[in-house]
Amino acid sequence: MNNKECIRTRFAPSPTGFLHIGGARTALFNWLYARHFGGSFVLRVEDTDQQRSTAESTQAILDAMNWLGLDWDEGPIFQAERVEIHRQKVRQLIAEGKAYYCNCSPEELEDMRKTALQQGRNPKYDGRCRDKHLEQGADTVVRFRCPDSGSTEFDDLIKGPISFRNEELDDLIIERSDGYPTYNFAVVVDDAEMAITHVIRGDDHINNTPRQILLYQALGYPLPRFGHVPMILGDDKARLSKRHGATSVMAYKDMGFLPEALVNYLARLSWSHGDQEIFSRAELVELFDLDAVGKSAAVFNQEKLLWLNQHYIKEYPRDSLASAATEFWKEKNFPIFDNALAEQAAADFKGRSKTIVEIAEAAAFYFLDELVYEEEAANKFLTPDAAAPLRAIHAELPALADYTKDGIDAFLRSVAESCGVKMKFVAQPLRVALSGKATSPGLDEMMITLGKERTLKRIREALSFIAKD
Structure with a gap:
């Protein structure tokens, strides 16, 4: 965009658990893109799933964002507080004939799916309630009337041109029977109302994008630019999960990783600048653009992260290193402790440790009143x-x-x-x-x-x- 000040990105986590590595990289890419172009970075908490959203998860996400240094210009904005806006937009689509009430039972939907599969068709909703002109009831949902023909296309900032046939899409639910919006609807309304210009997210959302584009168009909103970042894989090339080790950002803090190392490493997952491996935060802001994000999945390598962490430990200022190690030492309630001793103890081990935990454990003998010999x-x-x-x-x-x-x-x-x-x-x-x-x-x-x-x-x-x- 020519007017750099117009760029607005967002990170919109659901507070149903911790901030994981994939989400952290998405947040980082959005943050870097906004900072690179002098735009705004918005934090929105998508908490409309009332059954699974918790205050503890929200705080865990905020703590992780703060630890990584990903400050936001607006927010946190809570999606659940915007439900009336979503409902107004749902009513608008109903009034314009672009959405309708549906009272199909789960059993009917399952029969519909089975029949479609038996006939070799896409197992989508068959639109049987489209023209029934139903009224709102205790068990009704609201569905969007998807076009039956044509195609929905967009030029992905990372993947390039992508096209979907509308006949393959179904009449998605935009409001549940409890009166709360579904993800695809709420995210469109919120992104549009918050003037988000660039939606940068994981490529597991690509199939949602045509549906969301149709909703933008139905609501009369201008379209943002979409960029879908490749997924992160484990060493075995399977999608990164708990079986590959820790996936929570704060678990890496607990294991003794420095935020600068993790940010540097996350930035290099799918993004590159020549052969350079080590970047300061200022360099990342200066150099980052989506043009250099690859299309292939990234592989998370713990050994490479450890190598980076060791580099940052060696370069860390004495007082900052001591502060990081002190969190671990204070948990041990050592009988002898002072800040000067902490600084010197951390400095003694900075050249031979890969994590803060290694420093804390190796230097523990400094703080004991009486040694236990190996x-x-x-x-x-x-x-x-x-x-x-x-x-x-x-x-x-x-x-x-x-x-x-x-x-x-x-x-x-x-x-x-x-x-x-x-x-x-x-x-x-x-x-x-x-x-x-x-x-x-x-x-x-x-x-x-x-x-x-x-x-x-x-x-x-x-x-x-x-x-x-």
Whole structure:
């Protein structure tokens, strides 16, 4: 569009569960398209299914959108609050002869379907109530009178030209017997009344599009542009589902993924810009357009997401990384905790962790008042032979003035020399004494993060452990 300010996109989730990966990518593409063209992004909650919609699901979706940083310009607008507008439009179509009441029972509809299949016809509603001129009743629904001939065509922004024969479409229900609109009707009225110019959604909606176009035309609304994004598949090329692992956006937060990594990864599912893999949010806004969205299904690869997450962890500011890890540490109610320690602890592990959970679990020993040694590590390294180097460190460390990485490294080497042992016979017992494990960050990193007093305390505890044996 020439007037960039006119572009309006929307994301319209149903609050019947969490925000899943496919929905998050749809929201992201709509958000990026609006931001790229300087338009508006609208959030509409489609909660007219009163049986399945819940406040908890609505909040879960909003939390996920906020965590991903997908801010909206208008909304959240709740579809259920607009039901009277939908009903007015239904009455309009009835008055114009474009819709009618239907009282066919479920049994009649099933017989209709079976007969059509037996005769090799499309099992659609046969229109038997079209000209009965029924009145509204307790069990009546309202159906749209679909054209019997011709075709409905549109130029999909991603898929290209698509055409449907009208005779293959049926008289869809636009208002249920409980007085609430069906999805296809409500979405048309709301998109039109909210002046949505671009409807970007999953390609599982392609079959809904001709029906919706006919409703736009019947109601006298201008048509938006439609763009249908390919589905997301698992590694086995089946549609992404729970059996492939987590599908909830917030489950990825709980697993220790950063929102920047997930946004970057979702953007690359079906969209590309050359061979570039890593994009800042600003780059995504600058570069995104539907022209670069492919037609083929995207494959969700957990390993690639982990690789991206590791990249973002390495690049994350210290304070932000500590804040992300702190959510996990505080759940453990550690006896020792402060923000400075959290920052340093996170920094010690940022270069060797793929998720925030890995950082939080690996660095947990920093926050304990008393270590529990890994049995194998203690049996191997906290032995009587290790006592002499540890006693030497404990005796001489208080006087060490240069408590820096270089100073600590030189100090430990001098202890090894004075004890007449190789450095590994100093390093490994000290590592277990400080972390409780056989693997850890560098000794100098740990000693700086723990501080001199806590380092000495842990050495004393290790010596007591050795003496007990």
